[in-house]
Amino acid sequence: MLNDPSSVKRNWVLSNFAFSFAIISVLTGITTLYNTGLTFGGPLTMTYGWFIAGGFTMLVGLSMAEICSSYPTSGGLYYWSAKLAGQSWAPFASWITGWFNIVGQWAVTTSVDYSLAQLIQVIILLSTGGNNGGGYLASKYVVIAFHAGILLIHAIINSLPITWLSLFGQLAAAWNMLGVFVLMIVIPTVATERASAKFVFTHFNTENSAGIHSKPYIFFIGLLMSQYTLTGYDASAHMTEETKSADINGPRGIISSIGISIVVGWGYILGITFAATNIPYLLNEDNDAGGYAIAEVFYLAFKNRYGSGVGGIVCLGIVAVAIFFCGMSSVTSNSRMAYAFSRDGAMPFSSLWHQVNKQEVPINAVWLSAIISVCMALPSLGSLVAFQAMVSIATIGLYIAYALPIFFRITLARKTFVQGPFNLGRYSFVVGWIAVLWVITITALFSLPVSYPITKDTLNYTPVAVGGLFILVVSSWILSARHWFRGPVTNINK
Secondary structure, three states: OOOOHHHOOOOOOHHHHHHHHHHHOHHHHHHHHHHHHHHOEOHHHHHHHHHHHHHHHHHHHHHHHHHHHHOOOOOOHHHHHHHHOOOOOHHHHHHHHHHHHHHHHHHHHHHHHHHHHHHHHHHHHHHOOOOOOOOOOOOHHHHHHHHHHHHHHHHHHOOOOHHHHHHHHHHHHHHHHHHHHHHHHHHHHHOOOOOOHHHHHHOOEOOOOOOOOOHHHHHHHHOHHHHHHOOOOOHHHHOHHHOOOHHHHHHHHHHHHHHHHHHHHHHHHHHHHOOOOOHHHHOOOOOOOOOOHHHHHHHHHHHHHHOOOHHHHHHHHHHHHHHHHHHHHHHHHHHHHHHHHHHOOOOOOHHHHOOOOOOOOOHHHHHHHHHHHHHHHHHHHOOHHHHHHHHHHHOHHHHHHHHHHHHHHHOOOOOOOOOOOOOOHHHHHHHHHHHHHHHHHHHHHOOOOOOOOOOOOOOOOHHHHHHHHHHHHHHHHHHOHHHOOOOOOOOOOO
16 A cells, blocks of 8 residues: 555455455354344344344445445545535544544454454363363453454554455455355254254244343344444445455445345354254353353254264364454454545544555554554453443444445435446435434444343443544544544545
8 A cells, every 4th residue: 555545556356355254254243242142032133133234234335335436445434424525514524434433443353353362262161171161261361361462463464465465355255254154054963952943033032131021122132243243344445445446346345245244144143043942051151151152052062962062162263263354354444444544634643654664554554453452452351341332332333434424425415426337326315314224223222221220230331432432523623623634635636
């Protein structure tokens, strides 16, 4: 990547799709939040809720793809907002969009790599005898050390030349694709007890320790697993300056990564859920995996058939590698966003973050993203509730950044927007409005309490975290940035 984007070697096409697909990573999102899906609604919520969240996500992606086709630049969302909001609103629109986007991306990296650290802990626990066999349970300090070590490796990989990084991105996509198919076939095949089709497609779990009994309420909370998984596809927009025919292949990367993820993700959910026959036991913290539901499904499938859970641990290794690739790709996307945002002077010490090395890699932005993601996980040492508040920005904050340029497109730029090679034609406004309304809906839904009675330990801190970010961003604009930030000036006329 160079300071002059027009001279960038646009040599990534397959990689554009690969990085978005690897960041979405159905193996990561579904595995991480499978407990949430089982607890709130169970099989029915996961089986059908996946398509509900997937369908609306595709509409958001289609609207983003249309804008990407007109403005293919690594600035992505914040650059789009500047172009679509009009000259008077451009600086503020790009400022708020950019900060929600970049903080949301950092939160995604934090949550993904912390999830990997937790999974490594579970793999070690099972490998040393399990929760009931005296297995080793790592402390929260060891888990945070795993997290820091993972990010160190990701930063090193992302410091490699672009050609190597492209290869890793394609490997990540292939691993995620093959891994899903292997696990969705192997686990239900090996399991000695399988759930019936009626259970998988109709059972609605209302039993939970959260004190929530309303079925609609339970169903909507259960959607978090699906919606959390289907994020990160804006990576295709951030990689456009390194993609051939970016006005076509950028949108293709967004749409194809979402579409393929929806299909393979549903297969993964079905495959695992057919082996999940005892929900209360899978969620019990006294089981072998310490309450990590999918790990217990894998472990029991092999243990009940072969007398040993080693095969299940190997399957967890497949998931762990997929999560590793997801975090790696997330750092790639983070660094490109930080590079573009600092290139236009929006970040403190901007001149430092948009520097590139001889291999055209924004090396300082790479290490900045890794260090910030390490810091964002530190609240977990004090309270997992505080940590969950931090990473809640990964879903809500990121989707707010997705919705802002779409909103400007269908309002302020309704008559001035010039469509690119990929466009939705007469359906642009309908799809755009549905996309914006869906983001508003999930913002409200995922801000609701997830446990009753509400105490300081059970309060859903999502609105606090997202609202706090909003206050900080707007305050910094009013007090300082409005006097000097003029929006993305680098490419504004291109």
